Amino acid sequence: MNNAMLFSDGGPPDPIAYLRRLSGDEQSEEDYRRSDTGDDGSVGEDDGRHRHRVQDPPARERPAEGEAWPYRATLSFTRSLIFYGAGAVTHEHERACNAIQECRKLRQKYQGKVGTFRNSSALQQPDIAFRFGSEGVVELFSETNVETNLSKVPTIKEFRDDHYRLVELVNNGAMRSFCFQRLQLLSSAFRTHITINGPVEAQEQSNLLGTDFYRTLKIDNHIHAAAAPTAKQFVTFVSDKLENEGDTVVSSDGKTLKEIFGNAGIDRDHLTIDAFNVLADYSVYQRFDNFNAKYSPFRMADLRRIFLKTNNAMGGRYFAELMKQVFNRHEESKGHSSAAEMRLSIYGMERNEWKDLAAWMTTDWGGAFPGPVVSSHNRWLIQIPRLWRIFRSKPGNENTSFQDMLENIFAPLFEATLYPEEHPEIAEALKHIVGFDSVDDEGSLEDPCSCERPVEWNTTRTPAYWWQLYFLWANMQVLNSLREARGLNTFSFRPHAGETGDPMHLASTYMLCESINHGINLDMQVSLQYLYYLDQIGLSISPLSNNFLFRKLASNPFGKFFRRGLNVTLSTDDPLLFHMSDDALLEEYSVARATFDLSMTDMMEIARNSVLQSGFEEEFKEKYLGKDFRKGATFCDEHITHVPLIRAKFRAEHLAIEHMLCHLIAAGKGSAVLEEMKVQFGLARDAHRNVLFESLDEVPSFPEQNQL
Numbered sequence: 150m151n152n153a154m155l156f157s158d159g160g161p162p163d164p165i166a167y168l169r170r171l172s173g174d175e176q177s178e179e180d181y182r183r184s185d186t187g188d189d190g191s192v193g194e195d196d197g198r199h200r201h202r203v204q205d206p207p208a209r210e211r212p213a214e215g216e217a218w219p220y221r222a223t224l225s226f227t228r229s230l231i232f233y234g235a236g237a238v239t240h241e242h243e244r245a246c247n248a249i250q251e252c253r254k255l256r257q258k259y260q261g262k263v264g265t266f267r268n269s270s271a272l273q274q275p276d277i278a279f280r281f282g283s284e285g286v287v288e289l290f291s292e293t294n295v296e297t298n299l300s301k302v303p304t305i306k307e308f309r310d311d312h313y314r315l316v317e318l319v320n321n322g323a324m325r326s327f328c329f330q331r332l333q334l335l336s337s338a339f340r341t342h343i344t345i346n347g348p349v350e351a352q353e354q355s356n357l358l359g360t361d362f363y364r365t366l367k368i369d370n371h372i373h374a375a376a377a378p379t380a381k382q383f384v385t386f387v388s389d390k391l392e393n394e395g396d397t398v399v400s401s402d403g404k405t406l407k408e409i410f411g412n413a414g415i416d417r418d419h420l421t422i423d424a425f426n427v428l429a430d431y432s433v434y435q436r437f438d439n440f441n442a443k444y445s446p447f448r449m450a451d452l453r454r455i456f457l458k459t460n461n462a463m464g465g466r467y468f469a470e471l472m473k474q475v476f477n478r479h480e481e482s483k484g485h486s487s488a489a490e491m492r493l494s495i496y497g498m499e500r501n502e503w504k505d506l507a508a509w510m511t512t513d514w515g516g517a518f519p520g521p522v523v524s525s526h527n528r529w530l531i532q533i534p535r536l537w538r539i540f541r542s543k544p545g546n547e548n549t550s551f552q553d554m555l556e557n558i559f560a561p562l563f564e565a566t567l568y569p570e571e572h573p574e575i576a577e578a579l580k581h582i583v584g585f586d587s588v589d590d591e592g593s594l595e596d597p598c599s600c601e602r603p604v605e606w607n608t609t610r611t612p613a614y615w616w617q618l619y620f621l622w623a624n625m626q627v628l629n630s631l632r633e634a635r636g637l638n639t640f641s642f643r644p645h646a647g648e649t650g651d652p653m654h655l656a657s658t659y660m661l662c663e664s665i666n667h668g669i670n671l672d673m674q675v676s677l678q679y680l681y682y683l684d685q686i687g688l689s690i691s692p693l694s695n696n697f698l699f700r701k702l703a704s705n706p707f708g709k710f711f712r713r714g715l716n717v718t719l720s721t722d723d724p725l726l727f728h729m730s731d732d733a734l735l736e737e738y739s740v741a742r743a744t745f746d747l748s749m750t751d752m753m754e755i756a757r758n759s760v761l762q763s764g765f766e767e768e769f770k771e772k773y774l775g776k777d778f779r780k781g782a783t784f785c786d787e788h789i790t791h792v793p794l795i796r797a798k799f800r801a802e803h804l805a806i807e808h809m810l811c812h813l814i815a816a817g818k819g820s821a822v823l824e825e826m827k828v829q830f831g832l833a834r835d836a837h838r839n840v841l842f843e844s845l846d847e848v849p850s851f852p853e854q855n856q857l
């Protein structure tokens with residue numbers, strides 16, 4: 150009996166329960182029955198010569214309402230499970246697996262409630278107030294007991310130590326070798342699976358009637374609002390405004406749109422995509438500064454301010470109208486079914502940024518699409534550019550510290566959460582925001598930090614990525630504890646990471662984040678890549694953006710990550726700069742399909758991942774993934790996701806195997822299990838040979854026949 154093949158109810162097995170079983174617990178009757186019978190419950194027949202096992206069918210019927218899925222536990226296909234490649238389990242493997250377990254515990258400390266303390270019942274009381282603690286993290290307290298901090302997270306010192314430890318572990322030679330081998334095996338397993346089962350997958354997918362690639366929802370998880378329209382949509386919008394609203398005053402010095410264009414010597418004939426010069430080209434490769442400049446049409450900051458900003462002389466009306474047009478494509482499913490999670494910026498330069506942004510978001514700007522700037526098909530994320538150097542360099546900011554910037558970012562959020570009646574617009578806007586992002590050039594020079602407090606950081610030097618990320622994370626955690634206690638929506642942390650620069654940025658996001666944008670630098674660090682696989686951390690990758698900025702398509706690791714089973718999806722990043730068609734997301738999928746040789750099953754899996762990674766509400770996810778999606782890949786409803794069960798099963802089984810393998814080897818049981826598996830493989834091989842020979846009355850002579 151091969152214990153490794155026993156799965157509970159179709160989901161990945163619980164490795165701890167598995168270990169317990171290995172250490173002497175008996176298998177249940179049910180376990181035996183499931184492994185020895187066909188899915189109809191019939192016991193395999195034994196005709197006396199050899200045992201013949203009824204093969205489970207590759208597909209299954211949809212169950213009657215209220216019934217469990219049949220075959221979920223026993224559905225089988227020509228499996229390509231590879232438990233352990235070859236050779237013995239060595240002490241080095243044990244060291245590697247112990248390192249993996251330690252890394253995963255470090256993540257759990259920052260993702261779970263292990264290192265966090267919150268007094269939820271106290272936080273529900275009306276007399277809660279906040280202050281910025283000397284460590285740079287907000288403290289919540291009751292006005293009757295100002296001494297007790299009601300929500301604590303690990304300190305910067307703890308995080309520095311944990312971060313250093315993680316960096317040390319993932320760079321360890323034993324861990325790197327082990328992770329590399331496992332990732333290679335995952336790649337091979339996927340290729341084997343496709344070679345054997347590819348036609349079955351395609352057939353199963355075509356049997357799932359009622360939906361197809363175009364009708365299945367894809368969420369663009371990573372897109373910046375200011376670059377959300379394509380260049381073509383943008384130029385059309387500007388032309389329309391110049392023609393119909395030329396006399397509208399658009400700048401703070403009282404100039405009309407016509408005057409702005411006239412003074413710049415631009416007339417209607419200049420309104421072409423080429424003249425706008427927003428499309429990315431060779432000048433932006435490895436040049437984030439040139440890339441940022443592309444956001445300004447004709448290189449005119451004025452035009453960027455008028456059309457692509459929320460705070461300008463018109464209150465950002467043009468930008469709101471433009472956003473509504475972009476929303477409309479998603480709402481109407483023009484071209485295909487899609488939704489988006491767009492980023493708006495909070496810089497932390499001024500205290501009133503949140504108020505201005507919230508006013509823009511909640512205003513009804515009228516026009517063709519009345520109502521506030523929200524959509525059933527969009528959720529907002531707030532991106533915080535890492536612009537401390539610019540903040541500090543502003544005239545008048547000579548005596549400021551990093552703490553001042555943090556307060557500009559977070560104080561309005563705590564005020565609006567504690568006193569919503571005093572800040573109704575921010576309180577309302579926050580309901581439409583699902584997460585925070587951190588953005589900027591990861592390749593820029595950063596200063597090594599230790600555990601300085603933000604109030605001590607007062608030079609123009611750029612603090613380390615991990616240090617900046619910690620303070621965003623820590624304050625957001627405290628904010629979440631308050632909002633959760635009060636029944637309000639909370640925010641996830643989904644920063645840009647691993648786009649360029651030091652691959653160790655991905656170590657800090659491994660601990661602090663639900664998912665990240667880009668992450669292509671994971672192909673430079675196999676240990677982290679394997680950890681991202683084990684914890685299924687979402688990667689929202691934009692190969693077209695990478696192609697123009699940091700990584701040519703041919704060397705983009707998206708295809709490799711996907712085959713290995715990392716939780717990857719496709720996003721557009723900046724359609725204004727990178728895409729040529731009206732539908733940037735479809736263009737991204739289309740290019741990826743050709744570049745990475747993706748099947749339609751692959752495409753659907755990538756689309757499903759986009760919904761899983763998104764911050765859309767649970768009910769929304771149930772609608773697009775199936776009501777049991779929280780239980781795992783095999784519980785998503787393939788009639789909605791269009792990912793056939795055979796693929797979901799393949800992914801779930803491999804993820805389960807990797808988890809069990811790491812647990813077993815770390816627990817010192819790897820050698821014993823490998824020995825037992827060798828015996829089982831030997832018996833299975835003998836049985837296969839017998840089937841071959843017993844199927845022929847007379848075996849003609851052929852070379853090497855004694856080898857079987």
Ligand SMILES: [Zn+2]
Binds near residue numbers: 371373645666
């Ligand atoms: Zn981006």
